[in-house]
Amino acid sequence: MGIHTKRLQQVLAHSWSIQTSTKYTTDNPARGQCGVTALVVHDILGGEILKTPLPEGWHFYNKIEGRRMDFSASQFTEMIDYQDIPSDRTEAFADTNKEQYRSLRKGVFMQMDEAD
Template sequence: MPAVSSPFATPLDLYRALSRAWSADTSSPTNAWTPSNPAQNHCSVTSLVVQDYFGGDILTTQTPGGTHFYNRIDGKMWDLTVSQFAEPVPYDDSPSTREAALADTSPEKYALLVSRLNASR
């Protein structure tokens, strides 16, 4: 998927904006989110947003908590929600899709996160 013109120079710049935009109403499930761990339960919605801005692929790996989504951009792995984990993530780089990531969150949560990012620019 081609990326849109990004207002963020790098995925790290996007991470800084995302960390201010994540909240209970953008996490999946909402009842597991805490302000002390803002990336928690945001992997699927974040992987969609990263792909929007930087293109690349959505990947998954299995963790003790279930399926974890992250991205590969120009051959480099980017996991903007890795901070949610207390243990190292066992990355296996399984190919995934936007549809799978969206099914793990919701169109409403995705739209809300995108609107917050747009409002923060």
């Protein structure tokens, strides 16, 4: 299942909700979505999961084919000083829960299937 990263960003943004993060707001839909998003992106594109410490806690994102890809960066108003610390699914899962993960994964895969 091939998907361009621009389309994946759109699908993710459309799939984010209060069911995928308790920090979700309509003004800032990416808020609190980093761990769950990194997991779903990892499911789709593979690669690595990375993290960077921020005042709010760890921020998770992906590295795919040698390129940093942060699909939930829009939640922040300031630039991120990325440290690209290697992480994994277990650490990213600590930032979310099974229900949030299943909800985002289901939403993303449903939209991708509709586009095919």
